[in-house]
Structures are given as C-alpha cells and as structure tokens.
Amino acid sequence: MVSIKEDVKIDELTWLSGRKLKRFGALKAFSLAPSLMFQSHFAISNENHALTSMLCIPGIREEQLSQQILSILENIEPEIMYSGFDSAQTDGPHILLNSLNRLCEKQLVWIVKWSKSLPGNVSLQLRVTTVVAMGMHWQPTPKMTLIQYSWVNLMVFSLGWRSYQNVTSEYLYFAPDLVLSQEQMRRSPIYDLCLAIQFIPQEFANLQVSREEFLCMKAIILLNTVPLEGLKSQAVFEDMRQNYIRELTKAIHLREKGLVASSQRFYHLTKLMDAMHDIVKKVNLFCLSTFIQADAMKVEFPEMMTEVIASQLPKVLAGMVRPLTFHSK
Numbered sequence: 001m002v003s004i005k006e007d008v009k010i011d012e013l014t015w016l017s018g019r020k021l022k023r024f025g026a027l028k029a030f031s032l033a034p035s036l037m038f039q040s041h042f043a044i045s046n047e048n049h050a051l052t053s054m055l056c057i058p059g060i061r062e063e064q065l066s067q068q069i070l071s072i073l074e075n076i077e078p079e080i081m082y083s084g085f086d087s088a089q090t091d092g093p094h095i096l097l098n099s100l101n102r103l104c105e106k107q108l109v110w111i112v113k114w115s116k117s118l119p120g121n122v123s124l125q126l127r128v129t130t131v132v133a134m135g136m137h138w139q140p141t142p143k144m145t146l147i148q149y150s151w152v153n154l155m156v157f158s159l160g161w162r163s164y165q166n167v168t169s170e171y172l173y174f175a176p177d178l179v180l181s182q183e184q185m186r187r188s189p190i191y192d193l194c195l196a197i198q199f200i201p202q203e204f205a206n207l208q209v210s211r212e213e214f215l216c217m218k219a220i221i222l223l224n225t226v227p228l229e230g231l232k233s234q235a236v237f238e239d240m241r242q243n244y245i246r247e248l249t250k251a252i253h254l255r256e257k258g259l260v261a262s263s264q265r266f267y268h269l270t271k272l273m274d275a276m277h278d279i280v281k282k283v284n285l286f287c288l289s290t291f292i293q294a295d296a297m298k299v300e301f302p303e304m305m306t307e308v309i310a311s312q313l314p315k316v317l318a319g320m321v322r323p324l325t326f327h328s329k
Contacts, residue, residue, distance in 0.1 A: 160200025270326035
C-alpha cells in the first residue's frame with residue numbers, strides 16, 4: 001500500500017487540476033487507487049431503528065482480519081497539523097477564523113488521502129470516470145460524494161477525539177498551536193459552536209471510548225450521510241457500511257465480553273454518532289453564513305474549502321441529503 005504521506009502533494013494537485021478556479025465552481029473528484037476489500041458481510045436492519053442486536057462474538061480468523069483492518073486504520077490516521085495561529089494577534093475575530101480555515105484546508109486534503117486508503121470496496125473508490133477529446137472530464141464517484149457531505153462531520157469528530165486525548169473537558173484542542181480554554185471560547189465568534197462540540201469529548205470521556213472504537217466510528221461517520229436519491233453504488237455502499245458497523249462491534253468486544261454489556265455499549269456509541277448530525281448542522285450553518293459574509297468579516301477561505309462550501313453546503317442545509325441514524329428520535 002502506498003503511504004499517504006508520499007502522495008499528499010500529488011493528490012492536492014489532482015484536486016486543483018480538475019477544478020474551475022471560481023468562487024462558486026463545482027467540486028471535482030480525485031484520481032485515486034483502489035483499497036483493501038472487506039472479506040465478510042452481515043445484514044442489518046433499517047438505519048432508522050436501533051441496531052442493538054447486532055453484536056457477535058468473532059472467531060479467530062475474524063479477529064485476525066479485524067486486527068489487520070484496525071492496523072490499517074491506525075496507520076492512515078492524519079499526521080499532526082498546525083493552524084499557524086498567532087495568539088499575540090488580538091486585533092479582530094477574523095484572525096482566529098482565518099487560522100481555523102487554514103487548518104480545515106489541511107485537514108480536507110488529508111480526509112481525501114485517508115478515504116483513499118480506507119479499507120473498503122473498490123467500487124466506492126475515487127477515480128477519473130471519463131476521458132473526453134478536449135481533456136479529462138472529472139465526475140464525483142460515490143466515495144467522493146460521501147466526502148463532500150461528511151467532511152465537516154469527520155473534522156468535528158476528530159476534534160472531539162483530540163480534545164479527549166490531550167486536554168480536560170474545559171478545553172478544545174483544534175491543533176497543538178490552537179487550544180481554546182473556556183474563557184477564550186467565550187470571547188471568540190464561535191462560542192456557541194464550541195459549547196455544542198464539547199459534547200463529543202465529554203461523551204468520549206463518559207464512555208471511556210477506546211482507540212479501536214474511535215477508528216471504527218470515524219469510518220462510519222464518513223458513511224452516515226447520503227444524497228436523497230441514493231448513490232450509484234448504493235448496494236456496495238450499504239455493504240461497506242455494514243462491515244464497519246460489524247468492526248465496531250468487534251472493537252467493543254475487545255473490552256466488553258458479556259452480551260448485555262456489549263449491547264449497552266453499542267447503544268451508547270451509536271447514540272453519540274446520531275448526535276453528530278445535529279452538532280454538525282450548527283457548524284454548517286455558521287460556516288455558510290461566514291462564507292457569504294467573508295468580505296465584510298475579513299475572513300479568508302482557501303481554494304478547496306471555497307469549492308466544497310459553495311457547491312455542497314447549500315445542498316446539505318436545504319435537506320437534499322439523508323442523514324443515516326441508528327435510532328429513531
């Protein structure tokens with residue numbers, strides 16, 4: 001498998017080469033290679049019902065495969081990224097927002113790299129779909145569509161994990177050079193968002209979420225939002241999502257051997273993933289509002305963020321996507 005770090009620059013250029021460099025241009029797809037395929041399958045009930053009966057006791061071969069998958073998930077986790085935030089600059093809220101946007105741009109590149117190497121079905125990979133006489137014609141494949149709809153979810157979920165791992169519940173750990181205390185949050189333009197996001201690391205702490213559980217949940221987060229009309233490879237997508245849910249049950253079984261305890265833990269972890277939808281909706285609303293008022297607010301949006309915000313966030317907020325949940329509200 002090709003190392004993510006070796007081809008970050010290549011794929012960043014691929015993104016830019018396939019785009020119209022306009023503020024409101026359409027987001028294009030990447031050309032990426034296939035990944036490892038899962039080797040086992042199982043059935044699940046409708047996403048809108050609680051999936052508390054899905055836990056299983058894996059056999060030896062399944063445990064070995066799960067360890068291989070977990071090893072890959074660990075190895076493709078993004079490197080530490082810095083925001084470039086200068087706390088000495090205090091001449092306006094746009095300083096913080098600009099630093100966050102630069103950090104998000106870096107994370108967006110790495111989300112695509114991470115997705116490329118994510119173990120899953122080859123049919124959901126990102127690739128060039130058509131070559132026309134005048135040059136390359138790029139179209140989003142199902143996995144690219146998932147990234148377009150889930151990138152904020154993935155960033156917020158990972159922010160929650162970094163905060164849980166590195167600081168107490170009174171802080172949010174955006175980057176090593178950007179850690180906000182309660183007082184700093186209160187003075188910032190994102191105070192309400194911070195309060196909403198803090199629920200995630202608090203739940204991680206309450207549940208004492210393991211690294212293995214987090215890695216599986218993060219993969220499921222990518223697969224938790226789809227277009228209303230579905231995906232071209234819907235059956236393949238459902239199969240991949242089911243397999244990651246199964247991997248989560250195995251990760252739970254590493255620490256909870258009893259069926260009742262495992263079922264209860266699965267219930268709480270899936271409730272947390274369901275709660276992500278409402279939290280991310282608040283982030284999306286703030287992001288789009290800031291994007292529209294960027295000039296007046298002196299907020300700068302990097303190119304890739306500009307593309308994906310302009311082309312996808314209005315669709316998400318207009319209800320043109322379907323959030324997949326484990327439990328009925």
